[in-house]
Amino acid sequence: MRRRARLIASVLLCAGVVLASSPAWSDTGFGVNLGLNMGDLAGDQVKRDTSFRYGLAVGALLYSWTDSFGIQIELDYVQKGTRYDVTTSDGLPDAGTTTLKFNYLEVPILVMLGFDAGDDMRVFGTAGLALSFLTGAEIEIDYKNTATYNDDLWDSTAGFDMGIILGAGVLWGGLGVELRYDWGLLTTDSQPYGGHVMNEERYNRSLTLLGSARF
16 A cells, blocks of 8 residues: 555655646746644544644655636645543543654645735645655653653555645735645544544544745
């Protein structure tokens, strides 16, 4: 699965580079992304009340635009996961916080539709697919006023994820701001892990606020 996913990502990336070099595109270049990712987990059987894990989203991008249509291919490092409260042995809440940390190297392949809004400004919507390769997985349990427990989750976390991306943003000259939602399609679990995590099918859900500089 991992080798197949890497092959797909390589083919799509090469196709994007070739397409971006076509003279049909009036505006072609590269840039960098930097922003805040707000990660969570969801699933029909997830019974805990979870909250965002705040993390970094940073990467590089290649883009091409015609007058109203564009494509963009990125290579990003994204910190995902979730947080939820730790309960005591008798079920009382507020004993601490558990954070699941899933970090990925992602290859988003995006299409964009936009229109000029004057003063070198373009408003756009974006949609596409993100291929995500796990680079790290960890559980951190912060027991209130006592201790912090950490453990590696690499062996119990799926090494590959795929997500649908929808978003919207504004380009102004060489700068951009964008808000994206990433809907994970594959479970993050490769096998159950003890009693510390949910032991259920869980899917990545992320809201990302990105700033970009384009050259």
